[in-house]
Amino acid sequence: MGEARVTIADLARRLGLSQSAVSYALNGAPGVSETTRERVRAMAREMGWRPSSAARSLRSRRSRAIGVVLTRHAEQLATEPFYYRLIAGLETVLSPRDYSLLLSLTESGPAAHELYRQWSQEQKVDGVVLFDLVTEDSRIALLEELGIPMVLMGEVPNHSAVLHVAGHEDTDSLVVMQHVASLGHENIGFLGGPVALVHEQARRRGMRRAARLTGARLVQCQAEYTIEGGRRAAADLLARHPQLTALICSSDLICLGALQACRAAGLQVPQDISLVSWDDSIPMAVVTPAITALDRDPAGMGKIAARLLVGHLEDGPLGGAPTEVTSSLVIRESTGPLRAPGRT
Amino acid sequence: MGEARVTIADLARRLGLSQSAVSYALNGAPGVSETTRERVRAMAREMGWRPSSAARSLRSRRSRAIGVVLTRHAEQLATEPFYYRLIAGLETVLSPRDYSLLLSLTESGPAAHELYRQWSQEQKVDGVVLFDLVTEDSRIALLEELGIPMVLMGEVPNHSAVLHVAGHEDTDSLVVMQHVASLGHENIGFLGGPVALVHEQARRRGMRRAARLTGARLVQCQAEYTIEGGRRAAADLLARHPQLTALICSSDLICLGALQACRAAGLQVPQDISLVSWDDSIPMAVVTPAITALDRDPAGMGKIAARLLVGHLEDGPLGGAPTEVTSSLVIRESTGPLRAPGRT
Numbered sequence: 001m002g003e004a005r006v007t008i009a010d011l012a013r014r015l016g017l018s019q020s021a022v023s024y025a026l027n028g029a030p031g032v033s034e035t036t037r038e039r040v041r042a043m044a045r046e047m048g049w050r051p052s053s054a055a056r057s058l059r060s061r062r063s064r065a066i067g068v069v070l071t072r073h074a075e076q077l078a079t080e081p082f083y084y085r086l087i088a089g090l091e092t093v094l095s096p097r098d099y100s101l102l103l104s105l106t107e108s109g110p111a112a113h114e115l116y117r118q119w120s121q122e123q124k125v126d127g128v129v130l131f132d133l134v135t136e137d138s139r140i141a142l143l144e145e146l147g148i149p150m151v152l153m154g155e156v157p158n159h160s161a162v163l164h165v166a167g168h169e170d171t172d173s174l175v176v177m178q179h180v181a182s183l184g185h186e187n188i189g190f191l192g193g194p195v196a197l198v199h200e201q202a203r204r205r206g207m208r209r210a211a212r213l214t215g216a217r218l219v220q221c222q223a224e225y226t227i228e229g230g231r232r233a234a235a236d237l238l239a240r241h242p243q244l245t246a247l248i249c250s251s252d253l254i255c256l257g258a259l260q261a262c263r264a265a266g267l268q269v270p271q272d273i274s275l276v277s278w279d280d281s282i283p284m285a286v287v288t289p290a291i292t293a294l295d296r297d298p299a300g301m302g303k304i305a306a307r308l309l310v311g312h313l314e315d316g317p318l319g320g321a322p323t324e325v326t327s328s329l330v331i332r333e334s335t336g337p338l339r340a341p342g343r344t
Numbered sequence: 345m346g347e348a349r350v351t352i353a354d355l356a357r358r359l360g361l362s363q364s365a366v367s368y369a370l371n372g373a374p375g376v377s378e379t380t381r382e383r384v385r386a387m388a389r390e391m392g393w394r395p396s397s398a399a400r401s402l403r404s405r406r407s408r409a410i411g412v413v414l415t416r417h418a419e420q421l422a423t424e425p426f427y428y429r430l431i432a433g434l435e436t437v438l439s440p441r442d443y444s445l446l447l448s449l450t451e452s453g454p455a456a457h458e459l460y461r462q463w464s465q466e467q468k469v470d471g472v473v474l475f476d477l478v479t480e481d482s483r484i485a486l487l488e489e490l491g492i493p494m495v496l497m498g499e500v501p502n503h504s505a506v507l508h509v510a511g512h513e514d515t516d517s518l519v520v521m522q523h524v525a526s527l528g529h530e531n532i533g534f535l536g537g538p539v540a541l542v543h544e545q546a547r548r549r550g551m552r553r554a555a556r557l558t559g560a561r562l563v564q565c566q567a568e569y570t571i572e573g574g575r576r577a578a579a580d581l582l583a584r585h586p587q588l589t590a591l592i593c594s595s596d597l598i599c600l601g602a603l604q605a606c607r608a609a610g611l612q613v614p615q616d617i618s619l620v621s622w623d624d625s626i627p628m629a630v631v632t633p634a635i636t637a638l639d640r641d642p643a644g645m646g647k648i649a650a651r652l653l654v655g656h657l658e659d660g661p662l663g664g665a666p667t668e669v670t671s672s673l674v675i676r677e678s679t680g681p682l683r684a685p686g687r688t
Binding site for chain 2 (some may be wrong): 065075079103107256283286299
């Protein structure tokens with residue numbers, strides 16, 4: 001039997017794991033459980049797997065660049081503070097370690113695939129960070145096939161990615177819901193973002209669960225991640241559900257739009273309706289009324305993602321396990337006690 | 345005489361031009377005046393210059409990446425909308441043409457030099473965009489030496505860079521000054537950014553000139569490009585010059601800080617003091633009072649820079665000359681007529 005006859009793909013198939021999980025386990029990269037690591041190593045011994053020297057040498061040809069493909073329009077990149085706080089977090093870890101960030105915007109999924117294939121052929125990146133995960137995200141399978149290490153920003157159902165920054169949508173939902181419930185609100189509207197996104201699905205589930213736990217009545221709708229998208233969605237929701245006394249918005253821009261819609265409907269914030277944003281940013285702090293917002297520490301998320309990926313690339317954990325990011329609710333003027341009907 | 349004995353460096357020396365200017369002229373790239381182009385070509389014929397085939401072949405080895413090195417802290421990248429709008433503008437042009445953006449943050453000039461040398465050795469970028477130019481900017485000479493094409497965001501004194509996006513500091517200063525002067529303000533404070541930056545020097549000159557033209561009395565000071573920097577500088581300026589009735593701030597974050605300082609000093613905006621920001625962004629539009637701001641169209645600047653550079657790399661102007669960016673003053677609530685003393 002020649003060397004490298006048993007491949008990582010063979011091991012993955014036998015173990016029912018993804019190729020990247022097997023690869024991470026064999027390379028001693030962080031993130032795989034000890035049980036999995038042992039299972040993979042046992043199977044590797046059993047099947048007579050040996051590291052391919054070609055692959056090893058290939059792996060040492062580092063580009064020292066981490067790739068990020070955003071499938072969003074340039075205008076969104078220009079206005080959404082969440083992304084640039086996240087990218088700044090990545091840079092905080094990458095720059096001192098001499099990694100650059102290769103950034104590209106594409107308008108569609110297929111274009112992103114094309115770009116990953118090109119990056120792979122030209123060895124342009126050592127690894128990538130995946131944002132805006134969708135269900136059955138085809139980018140993951142492609143990157144596994146191309147052998148490009150990746151870290152996922154978030155979790156994908158039915159996929160056990162080894163390197164991922166876990167979301168906190170359940171806890172976050174509960175924190176937000178309990179805050180408005182504690183102010184006496186019982187009819188809550190949730191203006192979510194595009195439902196194709198895995199983290200938006202998780203927020204909708206989290207909000208439903210939080211509503212059950214607090215006994216609130218919840219209506220949900222979908223909005224684009226823009227001020228205009230938030231304005232339209234909120235105007236529509238308020239017209240259809242006049243009983244709502246609190247709106248929870250899935251981004252800061254949606255929330256600025258919702259504020260406009262409330263004003264246009266003659267509602268005062270927070271006297272008539274309370275507003276909460278899922279993302280904190282400078283506009284949330286300086287707008288009048290200042291908006292109660294969930295600071296999910298996007299820079300911290302970016303730092304963790306970069307540490308995980310660099311740690312994996314350099315074959316070992318990097319200065320201890322990355323610290324978990326925790327969200328904190330910054331309470332400002334836009335949320336207030338429910339005004340009893342007729343009490344005005 | 346063998347081929348390529350006369351180099352572009354020889355031509356540049358004889359002509360008293362930069363190497364890149366000569367190179368652009370010979371390659372038929374946009375941006376060089378016809379007179380210069382003819383002078384360069386005449387000298388090339390006279391000295392017997394011929395294109396080196398090695399250089400030609402080298403030039404065809406494209407990385408399809410444009411490099412940007414920002415010598416700013418990650419936190420600044422995370423909070424300053426100007427950069428994001430500019431980078432988004434670059435991406436608007438680069439992405440559809442299959443170019444990626446290689447982004448790196450460094451904390452110092454020397455580290456930036458190191459990175460450019462590395463990028464050059466590894467042929468990581470086809471060209472770079474230079475931001476935050478300083479007087480006698482040593483990056484320019486280095487990039488010329490490395491033969492990396494560059495586009496400058498702004499103009500450097502005593503340097504005739506062929507590819508640059510011209511600033512409008514003179515016109516911008518006059519527009520801002522005339523607006524406050526037309527409201528009756530005669531004692532104006534200018535909170536500039538770091539004076540090491542060429543565009544900040546140009547703004548200070550522009551403001552002095554505009555003050556002379558409008559007959560205003562001007563005091564200038566320096567602030568960091570942060571909210572806290574703006575707050576400190578404004579507090580200090582107001583304490584030393586209580587006669588000021590208008591403050592012009594060199595960035596949106598400086599302006600948010602100045603607003604805090606005015607409030608802390610018990611001054612109402614715009615009743616007691618008017619505020620203008622040199623950069624427009626979402627926070628300027630949503631803060632109370634909404635801030636009068638100069639929209640310098642950073643996305644437009646980014647688009648022009650990318651078009652110039654890609655046009656140069658692909659050896660010809662790209663779909664006509666790039667359109668000039670013009671600034672527009674967005675008048676909001678933060679500027680108002682001078683309240684005559686004792687009229688309260």
